[in-house]
Amino acid sequence: MSLTTEQVEAIANLARLELSAEEKELMSQQLSDILDYVNRLQALDTGGIPPTSSVLPPRSVLRPDEARPGLERETLLRNASETEAGQFRVPAVLE
């Protein structure tokens, strides 16, 4: 199993990660090694075995639908690098 640098670029794009040329090269080699290792799972017959997404028994967690105090707007904006008029400021999303 080996990942080409083109595949690495495609994954990086999905993950919104800017990678340098050296990082892509290294990532292609290291991810290929790890995938080689994890591929031993393919040898196991798991027909009829249900997947485990949580170790807890499935259950519904309910609470009364009541308004409760939350964090203040100013508190929530405190960690943002750019804010304006009580909101997060971002570059233009659409041209």
Added chain:
Amino acid sequence: MPDLTELSLSQAAQGLRSVQFSSRELTQAYLERIQRLDPQLHAFLTLTPELALVQAGLADEIFAAWRKNGGASPSPLLGIPLAVKDILCVADVRCTCGSRILENFVPPYDATSVARLRQAGMVILGKTNTDEFAMGSSTENSAYGITRNPWDRERVPGGSSGGSATAVAARLAPLALGTDTGGSVRQPASLCGVTGLKPTYGRVSRYGLVAFGSSLDCVGVLGRSAADVTPVFACMAGADPLDATSLDLPAPHFEPGTAKDHPLLGLKIGVPAEYFIPGIQTEVESAVRRAIEVLRELGAEILPVSLPHTQYALPVYYLIAPAEASANLARYDGIRYGPRQPSNTMWEVFRHTRGDLFGPEVKRRIMLGTYALSAGYYDAYYGQAQKVRTLIKQDFEQVFNQVDLVATPASPNTAFRIGQHVNDPLSMYLEDIFTLPANLAGIPGISFPAGFDSAGLPIGMQLMAASFREDRLIQAAHAYQQVTDWHMRRPQL
């Protein structure tokens, strides 16, 4: 006055009640020791001496009021110092998660685990170093420098809760919080010669624990003995409306008993052949086998058991944990918290902020997880890993029909050299082979010192139990520590 940093939790609690010393004096003793020794060890990323002394002063007032007016006995944790891994939120104290992407993040709230311990009167000394977002087994993946193992400063403390393990081993804190997604409490506890408890998944609220692998993450505690970690665990446990996966079960009640001849009579302990494999350090295997003999002498019945899917735990973990991480870490985009790399478009802001500020291991896992979840590969990787996870969980369910506990080494090797695994991620992942299965199955585990190798490095033993049977882990580890003194040894500093 005795060296206050040498006291066990119960000794310190007794000293506070009987006015032999105040919480401010106890706290000051730790702060001074940190000031003297932490420059060589780098267990802490942020110190909170002002907060600590205010909390200690409040504890002293509560003790004074109790002595004057009587009433309910104070919590055994009142006035006791605590270090907190820098991935658990403490309100108004910087929380970096060992990452540059959160270098200036100041959470406005406490994690529930932290809030409950503060409510009981614990005194927070500071935040401890961690591999970036808890991804690593050596604390070398922190963006803020390595933490050194107090037994040999050229070696790693393990990870990812390496700062907490070093802090406890070096007597910079009597107790420390860690988190355990694949062994991040138990493995550093083993490498630093301290006791580390990973509770059952769902036992302690994850609210305010910065998410890595949400189906695996647990808040745990490190201390000098099973008796010391137990009250901290009991205080944190219980349902929390802010974490829908936390369960409403009464906190386990445990009183460290006085020594009896055969305190483990009636307890069955299984020894799985799959955890004693070629490639583990021979001194680790022999020390753990000797410790199992001690448990037998204490009355336990020792039985061979089999966990046949053990060899698949590592590949399953390195698909599931990165898949969950890739989703959880999508939120770090430079908009709501953390520094932002300026760019003209939103997409470029995301790509540059994340590309520039995440470290290599975090990027590797985001890439791996994104790939495992991507269209065309989901069933073969993530889907198959979830099914094999079921098989691993069933192995444990079957074994715990036969025995009460499973005994294994905590880590295949004692502390390794700084830099030994940095260029080979897979070899680093293999350091966690004995701790990953408990996270996949959701069961509790404890690691505690069971000897030293010829280089003078601590060896850790792991016990695992069925879900919600932490009481058995504590019972057996405590009984072992009543008749051995490995956990009392301390590094020369």
